[in-house]
Amino acid sequence: MFETLKPQPADKILSLMAAYREDPRADKIDLGVGVYKNPEGVTPVMRAVKAAEQQLWQEQTTKAYTGLAGDPAYADALISLIFAGSVERDHIAAVATPGGTGAVRQAFELIKLANPSVRVFVSDPTWPNHISMLKHVGLEMVPYRYFDEETCGVDVEGMLADLKGARKGDVVLLHGCCHNPTGANPNSADWKAIVAILQETGATPMIDLAYQGFGDGLEDDAAATRLIASSVPECLIAASCSKNFGVYRERAGLLMAVSQEAGQVAVTQGTLAHLNRQNFSFPPDHGARLVTMILTDDALRADWKAELEEMRSGMLKLREQLATELRRLTGSDRYAFIAQHRGMFSRLGLPPEIVERLRADHAIYMVGDSRLNIAGLNANTVPILANAIAETAG
Structure with a gap:
């Protein structure tokens, strides 16, 4: 064979x-x-992560599996960090994943399950693994202009013109902040224009949020995600803790599906858990638990934020x-x-x-x-x- x-x-x-x-x-x-x-x-290893690991070593009594979606406290903590109440919690389905890459892959799996004929609009350029995974999953890709080689900034006019070609049932893949590989990002006015096009076309946004806190700060880096998720009927967000918590090898990610129809969330949550079961069953917990501990402890959170700002x-x-x-x-x-x-x-x-x-x-x-x-x-x-x-x- x-x-x-x-x-x-x-x-x-x-x-x-x-x-x-x-x-x-x-x-x-x-x-x-x-x-x-x-x-x-x-x-x-960040100071708060070391402190949380020491505490976990002393207090943890089991290494039994978490649920298929991971520890609910992890989802709650990360959702609070990312959305800060801009979207109601009961409108968000979420599952823990092996890193941000795992969240992106599960999002692609969910998209294909929901609409096998979907077109995924992808910035030119984008993170190469986006392209690789989309090809592997078998989803059609449509590039949209993004980087202006002359100015090394965002080609706003080209991007908006290309995104107008999306339609209901399509997905538009966006970088929430700190665009990889260019480092060039839309400004607030550009993001509002992107939202207007998403509302006009009915396309579903998917946001890869891998670097919150690495650009203009935790709040500013989440602003585009909050704006989009609160402005459209549905949205997917793949978040990573690798960079902002420094837990690269622990593989701590979260996939979130936002729906303005609260009744749809239970079905989406069940589908996400099903996809986890098919791909890896239970997600890793160590990194996710450290993140949870840091975000829910005032002293650890303050130290983490200070080091992240440094x-x-x-x-x-x-x-x-x-x-x-x-x-x-x-x-x-x-x-x-x-x-x-x-x-x-x-x-x-x-x-x-x-x-x-x-x-x-x-x-x-x-x-x-x-x-x-x-x-x-x-x-x-x-x-x-x-x-x-x-x-x-x-």
Whole structure:
């Protein structure tokens, strides 16, 4: 049987990580992998997470399964963080998932079950795994314009024009904040225009919310999600705790389905639990329980928010430093957009051959489309990167 299997295409980011590990140069810089790193190059365990783990170790008496949907307290805590009362709790069905990726995959499964002929509108570009999973599940994709290669900002006119082509029964996949891979985000007026088109077309929005707290803060980063979910009949939200709680390997995600028809929520909740059962049965609990403990304990929550703000502000300072250094070296504002982007990523708009030269000549690793992870830098490596970009790309 196995002789019929064919090699699968290599994941570009995982291949980049492997190439970085094998590079013997001591001055190499990893800007490819999508994890937060502190100035020492370490992805830290957050203080509140450590404290919660110590408490859990002392208090936990069982490792028995949770329910198919996970611990209800986890869903309640995360829903409160994301929505802050903008949508009534009894209008939201929710299930815990293995990370944000698991939430996205379960959303695609739910969409296909509800409407096998659905078209999913996807930003161009988007997180590559969106494309991979949609192909694997067998859903039709329709790209919509998003990134302006000239300005390295959002192509608002193109995006809105393309979204008008959606219709009732279609799904529009949106990034709630900190767009991956570009770092370019719609402003508040743009989001209102997107909502108006969703209301006009009847298409269902699906929001991938992977970076709440990494952009403009916990509240501002949730503003678009709150606006959309409270303005349309139905909405899907896939949330991740990997970045903002630093529990990458614990795989803590949540899929939420919002319906203005409260009577529909029970059926949706049962369907989500059924999909969990088919794919992995009971979701992992350790990371989800830590998140729950942090969000429901005043002291832990305050410390978590303080450290998250330190991480966010640190990335903003790196953005400003890099933009300033490139302005000094190039004598232009060509790279000023870096300071305007938000989240871990920015797409520099460099051609693949320049990205390859940065790797070959300067040991600087970034994804081939010129997406770099700002959190992979520190105050000492920013000038190195800026000099390499100025020398190689001008």
